[in-house]
Amino acid sequence: MNLDDLTTFNSIDRDNMLGHIDALPDQFQDAWALAQMQPLPDSHQKPRQIVLCGMGGSAIGGDLTAALISATSRVPMMVVRGYELPAYATGPETLVIVSSHSGNTEETLSAADQAVSRNVRMLAITTGGALADHAQTHGYPLWKFEYKSQPRAALGWSFGLLLGLVHRLKLISTLEADIAEAIDLLRQEKRRYGAASPLAQNPAKRGAGQLVGRIPVFYGGGVFEPVARRWKAQLNENAKVWAQYEPMPEGDHNAIVGISFPAELMTHMQAIFISSRELDHPRVALRHDLTFKLFLQYGIMVDTFHPRGVSVLAQMCHAIQYGDYLSFYTAMAYKADPTLIAPIIELKEQMARSRAG
Numbered sequence: 001m002n003l004d005d006l007t008t009f010n011s012i013d014r015d016n017m018l019g020h021i022d023a024l025p026d027q028f029q030d031a032w033a034l035a036q037m038q039p040l041p042d043s044h045q046k047p048r049q050i051v052l053c054g055m056g057g058s059a060i061g062g063d064l065t066a067a068l069i070s071a072t073s074r075v076p077m078m079v080v081r082g083y084e085l086p087a088y089a090t091g092p093e094t095l096v097i098v099s100s101h102s103g104n105t106e107e108t109l110s111a112a113d114q115a116v117s118r119n120v121r122m123l124a125i126t127t128g129g130a131l132a133d134h135a136q137t138h139g140y141p142l143w144k145f146e147y148k149s150q151p152r153a154a155l156g157w158s159f160g161l162l163l164g165l166v167h168r169l170k171l172i173s174t175l176e177a178d179i180a181e182a183i184d185l186l187r188q189e190k191r192r193y194g195a196a197s198p199l200a201q202n203p204a205k206r207g208a209g210q211l212v213g214r215i216p217v218f219y220g221g222g223v224f225e226p227v228a229r230r231w232k233a234q235l236n237e238n239a240k241v242w243a244q245y246e247p248m249p250e251g252d253h254n255a256i257v258g259i260s261f262p263a264e265l266m267t268h269m270q271a272i273f274i275s276s277r278e279l280d281h282p283r284v285a286l287r288h289d290l291t292f293k294l295f296l297q298y299g300i301m302v303d304t305f306h307p308r309g310v311s312v313l314a315q316m317c318h319a320i321q322y323g324d325y326l327s328f329y330t331a332m333a334y335k336a337d338p339t340l341i342a343p344i345i346e347l348k349e350q351m352a353r354s355r356a357g
Contacts, residue, residue, distance in 0.1 A: 027156020035164020057151030103129020208329030221248035
């Protein structure tokens with residue numbers, strides 16, 4: 001497919017996923033501003049630990065936030081993707097954030113019920129639904145925002161609100177300057193990655209063209225591990241392709257051995273390394289380089305993405321933005337509607353019927 005054919009884009013992208021991807025810097029700006037005005041009682045100000053409960057697009061913001069603050073914060077932040085809280089999530093020194101875009105995610109609602117019984121401090125992030133009712137019924141802070149999209153298309157909100165929260169909790173410093181830099185960088189790069197930018201000048205379009213007919217595997221270390229996870233999920237949901245991600249250096253202790261069989265499929269794989277000269281641990285940087293070369297020797301297609309920006313947050317956001325556009329153009333190359341998630345809807349309906357029965 002011609003990835004400069006905007007007319008065909010419009011016919012495939014009927015619910016305007018591209019518009020949501022373009023809106024990422026505006027989402028961040030609006031979410032940051034809203035976070036400064038949301039309720040945050042004194043009882044929530046000094047948590048010993050933070051547990052975020054969420055699924056899919058409502059959980060990845062927690063992964064990104066946890067990675068961002070891990071180098072400076074003495075307060076650990078964990079992400080729970082499931083129905084049950086871990087045993088350590090108990091007592092008033094634990095802050096449990098329940099995050100669900102729709103407010104109706106069954107796993108998150110289950111965890112919210114458990115949290116109430118654990119005497120923890122709670123905070124809800126949602127657009128409404130049953131979770132908003134739960135927060136109001138049980139009297140814990142509700143950070144409600146308005147944005148109509150699939151959860152994955154509202155990352156600027158879910159991540160941006162969490163950034164505002166950790167800023168107000170004083171778990172990270174200099175965040176005002178960093179988020180301003182990140183928003184400016186996203187707006188600059190949107191011109192390079194946007195649909196109007198032609199293939200010859202658009203790295204995201206060229207990257208998507210290389211992925212056609214291949215199974216992508218994304219590598220990231222440190223703060224870029226959750227970014228690689230985001231790329232994987234975006235390729236799954238937007239482009240409807242199988243994709244994987246590997247954390248570094250862990251991937252060099254297992255995944256690197258699994259590149260021999262099935263031999264006929266290995267040439268249909270592509271590995272992309274998210275590599276930051278400024279932020280990667282020196283040994284991780286070396287591992288990226290050596291693993292890249294080893295894959296080439298085995299006939300596996302490889303590429304590297306170098307995030308731009310000065311601050312950690314700016315580089316993370318730039319990498320997220322590239323991955324979002326990459327997933328969109330891959331969807332266009334396959335002529336797949338990037339918004340539709342038919343298997344998820346079908347599975348949810350089957351789960352609902354099981355409960356009703």
